[in-house]
Amino acid sequence: MNKIGRLIFGAVCIFGISQTAFAAAHIDVFDDSSISHINGTALCADKKVSVCIFGLDKLPSDAENALPGAVIYANQFMPEKDLTFSVPVDMNGYETGEYRLSVYQEREKVYDGYFPYAKPIDNKTALQGLNEVIESGDNAKITEYINNNRVKLEFSSDYDSLVSIGSAVKYIIQGAPYDINNKTACANVYKKAMLAQSFAEGKFTSVDENIGNIDVLNKSPLKDVYAEKYITDTVKQNFAAKITSLAPYASLDDFDTAVCDALILTVVNYPTGADDISSVITKIYPNFPETLLNPTVCRAVMKNSYKNLASLKTAMENVPQAGESSPSKGSGSKGGGGTPSGAVSNSVPSNSASGKDEKTETYFDDMDGAEWAKTSVDALVKKGIIAGRGNNKFAPNESITREEFVKLCVVLFKLPADSISDNAFNDVTEDMWCYPYIKTAYGAKIINGISSDEFGVGRNVTRQDAMVILNECIKNYNLTYGEGEKFADDADISDYAKSAVENMRALGIISGYTDGTFCPKNSITRAEAAKILFEADERIDEI
Incomplete structure (x- = not known):
């Protein structure tokens, strides 16, 4: 057996050993004329990578049986240090x-799937036809x-198994007309369109499995940010959900912005410290x-979850800071924020951080039994005053x-x-x-404390203490009191x-x-708090 034969046989044997997948690994194939570039990320730096391309309609078993044309390319090599x-x-x-x-690294599978290759003349003809059908404006025909x-x-x-092509056509149309002499450009738009739609439909539970295909994450400074210590496992697990929460995306550029904003919002929600927040925002x-x-502002917003970057910014602007004046009620920007413990801010500015109009509705699905408070909750959410607990829950x-x-x-x-006064409380x-x-x-x-120093x-x-605080907040307004x-x-x-x-x-x-x-001694609930705050706000607005 010659060298190439031994290489092919060895690679095929490796490919038949294990079905173990490793989500962090990544493979991407793109064509430049007749050259297919197989780019990837290995599992480790100290073991050889084996790459094998099989002939059309051929299987690894065909290579094992030495059928002619079973393998058209096979190679082994060491990956780079990164x-x-x-x-x-x-x-x-x-x-x-x-x-x-098929790409393996010793016994671990990096990738086993299919990639399309088109002869340059076939690709050119197909791109020309695509441009023509896009001009028709008929999405079904496209x-x-x-x-x-x-x-x-x-x-x-x-x-293809996650979302329909038709659902992603809106993005593909935006990139037309395509250069018929460029095999890569349109193919990249298609892949990104399908990726964006998959996120929009919530098909991913992790970003790691797709990080190589999210091109914005591979560009500085995002690539550097994602490699930093504050991108913990918890952040990675929640990053994908946050990208999905920022859908729909008006364009693929909007998708890139959503990825950037989602990274910030996730780090804010799950930081290892307040410094993480300022570092990530500054870099992006x-x-x-x-x-x-x-630090004061970052500590105030940390561990909260916000609907978008605009609501985060609003919450940051509402953090009191010594030496600054504050607008009177009813003027200036609307307040953002909400409760801690991972509350999702559903404040709705006129435009979201990703440049698209936001819906004005809220989507809490746990208000059964508290319908009497729904109008109050919705109104305060839209003003950025109160927030949910996440996952469409208000609790x-x-x-x-x-x-x-x-x-x-x-x-x-x-x-x-x-x-702002000197701190009077030890706790x-x-x-x-x-x-x-x-x-x-x-x-x-x-406010007063529960004691002189606590x-x-x-x-x-308690319900009575909430009334005391609220009474102090509104006593200087010229309100009309009944009996x-x-x-x-x-x-x-x-x-x-x-x-x-x-x-x-x-x-x-x-x-x-x-x-x-x-x-009076019972604890006030979140629904009750929203109701009294809304009613107080209404009384003041009537003045």
Whole structure:
């Protein structure tokens, strides 16, 4: 057996050993005239990579049996130190069709699938026909043409099992007309279109399995960012879902922007520290306002989940900072933010970070039993005041903590940042997300602690304490109070809260339970908090 025969036989034997896949590895094939370039990422740097291309309609078993034409290319080599490799294969003289490609690294499978190759004349004719059918503007005809000429166009089948070609045609049309002498350009648009549509339809649970095909991630500075320490396994697991959440994409450029924004939003949601946030944003968007990237702001937004970059920026702008004035209520930009614990901000600015119009609806699917609060929740979400818990959940019956409620009040009523006082509470430190909100509220004299030196971080806010805080927020507005009746359990209301509860009832902000009680010592729920904040906001808007 000659050298090439031994190489082919060895490669085939390797290919028959293991079916183990490794998601981080990547293979991409593109043609330059009659040269097919096999680019990939190996599993490790110290083991040889084996590449084998089989003839049309041939299988590895045909190679084992030494059938003529079973293998048209086979090679073994060491990858580069960064695990990448690139192999040019001269396909001149071979027929148009789908060729099986197998790539292994010793016993581990890197890739085993098919790639299309078209003779230059076949590709040129197919591209000319594609340009003509695109001019017709008939999406059904365009889809049919692509299906009938996919191999001649050298369109990859990588994502055919995930999404329909018709669903991605909108992106392909945007790139027309295509250069009929360039085999690569249109094929790349097609692959990216199918990839974008796959993300839009939520077909991926991880980015790792597709990272090689997301070209924007392979460009500096994204490539450098993705390699940094703050891209943890948790970030990788949630990155794909965040890309999907930013769909639909108006264009493939919009998809690139969504990938960039999703990376930022995921790191914000799952940081290893506040420095991660400023580092990632600065590298991706060098012109992002520096004033929003200081430690106080980054700590305030960290571990929260935001719908898009615009809502993140709004939340950052709403973080109180010493020495800055704040617009009065009803002026300036709308507040963003919401509760911590991974809350998804559904604030809807006029344009999203990716340059497309956002829908104005919210999509909480857990409001059954709390329909009475839905209008309030939706209104505050659209203003960027309150947020969900993620996965289309608002959790209306969950309790809200003291610091969460204070943040909502600071943002809704735009308490002036120049009212920030020295920290009065031992349980509120500068590295906490709630620090600027509690300092602002304390400086504005709308809150007290549960003791002289303790705020009560982590404790649920009671219904009566929520009324006290809300009463302090709105007492300086010229509101019209009606007659406030006492609740059936008025005796249970603490003396310090009685006047606040009476005021809120006189304003029609609260009405109590159907049995006439108020239950002052109970924790207020998220739905109840949204309801009273919305009602208070409505009363002020009526002035």
